[in-house]
Amino acid sequence: MSFADLGLSDELLTAVTDAGYTEPTPIQAQAIPSVLMMRDLIGIAQTGTGKTAAFVLPMIDILAHGRSRARMPRSLILEPTRELAAQVAENFEKYGSGHKLSMALLIGGVSMGDQIKALEKGVDVLIATPGRLMDLFGRGNILLTGCSMLVIDEADRMLDMGFIPDIEEICTKLPKQRQTLLFSATMPAPIKRLADKFLDNPKTIEVSRPASTNLNIKQWLVPVSGNAFKKRDALRGLLAQDEVRNAIIFCNRKTTVRELNKSLKQHGFKSGEIHGDMEQAQRIAELDLFKDGKINILVASDVAARGLDIKGVSHVFNFDAPWHPDDYVHRIGRTGRGGATGIAYTLVTSEDAENIQNIEKLTGQKIDRLDVAEAPAPAAAAAPEATEEPRRARRERAPRKDARRDTAPEAEAAPAAPAEPARVARAERPERRPEPVAVAPARNDARSEERRRPRRDERDDGPDDGWNGPIPDFLRAVIAL
DNA sequence: AAAAAAC
Numbered sequence: 001m002s003f004a005d006l007g008l009s010d011e012l013l014t015a016v017t018d019a020g021y022t023e024p025t026p027i028q029a030q031a032i033p034s035v036l037m038m039r040d041l042i043g044i045a046q047t048g049t050g051k052t053a054a055f056v057l058p059m060i061d062i063l064a065h066g067r068s069r070a071r072m073p074r075s076l077i078l079e080p081t082r083e084l085a086a087q088v089a090e091n092f093e094k095y096g097s098g099h100k101l102s103m104a105l106l107i108g109g110v111s112m113g114d115q116i117k118a119l120e121k122g123v124d125v126l127i128a129t130p131g132r133l134m135d136l137f138g139r140g141n142i143l144l145t146g147c148s149m150l151v152i153d154e155a156d157r158m159l160d161m162g163f164i165p166d167i168e169e170i171c172t173k174l175p176k177q178r179q180t181l182l183f184s185a186t187m188p189a190p191i192k193r194l195a196d197k198f199l200d201n202p203k204t205i206e207v208s209r210p211a212s213t214n215l216n217i218k219q220w221l222v223p224v225s226g227n228a229f230k231k232r233d234a235l236r237g238l239l240a241q242d243e244v245r246n247a248i249i250f251c252n253r254k255t256t257v258r259e260l261n262k263s264l265k266q267h268g269f270k271s272g273e274i275h276g277d278m279e280q281a282q283r284i285a286e287l288d289l290f291k292d293g294k295i296n297i298l299v300a301s302d303v304a305a306r307g308l309d310i311k312g313v314s315h316v317f318n319f320d321a322p323w324h325p326d327d328y329v330h331r332i333g334r335t336g337r338g339g340a341t342g343i344a345y346t347l348v349t350s351e352d353a354e355n356i357q358n359i360e361k362l363t364g365q366k367i368d369r370l371d372v373a374e375a376p377a378p379a380a381a382a383a384p385e386a387t388e389e390p391r392r393a394r395r396e397r398a399p400r401k402d403a404r405r406d407t408a409p410e411a412e413a414a415p416a417a418p419a420e421p422a423r424v425a426r427a428e429r430p431e432r433r434p435e436p437v438a439v440a441p442a443r444n445d446a447r448s449e450e451r452r453r454p455r456r457d458e459r460d461d462g463p464d465d466g467w468n469g470p471i472p473d474f475l476r477a478v479i480a481l
Numbered sequence: 482a483a484a485a486a487a488c
Contacts (some may be wrong), residue, residue, distance in 0.1 A: 080485070080486080081485065081486080082485095082486080107486095108486065108487055108488080109486095109487090112488090129485095129486060129487090130486070130487090131486045131487040131488090132486085132487060132488095133487095134487075135487050135488070136487095157485085160484090160485080161484080161485050161486065162485090162486085163485090163486075166486090252482085252483060252484085253482090253483065253484085254483085254484075275484080276484060276485055276486085301483080301484060301485085302483075302484050302485075303484070303485065305484090322483095323482065323483065324483090327484095
């Protein structure tokens with residue numbers, strides 16, 4: 001099966017080939033001919049399956065004929081988040097380069113002026129999040145009566161976010177005579193009802209079992225004993241592996257995102273953050289830095305969990321196990337995209353245990369616990385005196401004021417402590433552990449070692465290990481069980 | 482429990 005067999009125009013095939021694609025993904029192979037035949041469609045597909053191109057490509061061909069009129073867009077694509085909407089717009093630009101399609105991206109957080117101007121001129125493709133679309137519609141800037149094609153993308157996400165009433169209202173403003181495509185990773189009852197109500201004899205395509213995980217992604221659970229501080233310890237150790245080219249780190253809370261990014265920066269990592277409390281321009285800027293490799297770590301809330309398509313993300317970390325098991329599948333799906341392999345680590349404390357159970361129930365697979373034999377960098381045990389040395393040195397420094405605080409500890413906020421004798425820092429680190437050259441400047445590494453040792457000690461969590469075999473140093477401090 | 486989306 002090749003793109004040439006799907007009925008797309010020659011210009012479009014050229015654009016696809018230029019973009020480096022030769023073979024359609026299963027959802028593209030199944031959806032594109034149906035869409036070109038103007039059928040309604042339900043696409044049940046995980047992200048990372050090539051879903052976006054499955055509707056963008058045929059839409060370009062369909063819209064190539066005819067032209068738009070002022071304030072009357074010819075097609076509408078609804079997306080749950082601004083990032084996703086922007087990404088779909090990028091796809092239209094990429095594949096539509098040979099066509100003269102006009103496009104407007106209606107999302108919040110940016111000024112309305114340009115959006116209104118574009119609408120005035122008339123657009124072939126309108127890509128929108130529901131809020132801004134409703135807003136502009138209410139102001140009389142949009143007429144949807146000429147809109148003969150509708151795409152509802154990530155419908156289950158829309159449901160989660162309470163957008164279904166908005167979607168229903170928008171649907172009623174479109175002409176009855178139209179083509180409607182609905183995409184969703186899962187099919188909960190309210191989405192089924194929505195499809196029954198607004199789609200006409202749809203063809204249903206399901207390309208992967210809902211909530212199945214991508215087999216290209218190697219998943220690990222990393223048991224961590226204790227608190228957020230120890231999680232940060234474990235995380236830094238994992239990030240220091242050579243193979244971590246870049247990574248998205250998901251947290252459950254925006255505050256955790258901010259704290260973790262701050263902490264990673266202080267440890268010399270090139271990291272950035274993205275969450276819903278940030279200005280839109282800031283979000284895009286951070287995303288671009290990550291895409292361009294100016295930073296290689298992006299700490300994110302679930303705003304980035306779904307649909308974000310960034311090429312070549314080598315690792316995903318779940319700093320917290322997500323509350324909703326669906327989100328787990330979406331988060332780790334940011335790696336292993338386009339047939340590449342990826343690795344996903346989930347840090348697990350007792351607080352995460354229940355969420356992990358739900359995830360394993362949903363996916364129907366047990367996730368491997370990272371154990372000694374398979375740990376990334378098995379190492380010789382540290383010399384006995386090596387663990388004593390930093391404790392002594394540490395007692396000479398100011399003790400923590402509040403030993404119970406486990407977020408944003410002042411030890412991290414404080415300026416760098418004077419370096420330990422190099423011998424100590426080295427003795428604590430296994431010889432075979434890769435230097436974190438690409439991720440964290442080595443000079444900061446000794447500092448990070450210093451900082452976490454005192455903390456563990458003061459918290460008086462008991463012995464450092466209970467292991468018999470060689471344990472990677474970074475896991476020694478944090479692994480439970 | 483959280484995050485997302487309109488001013």
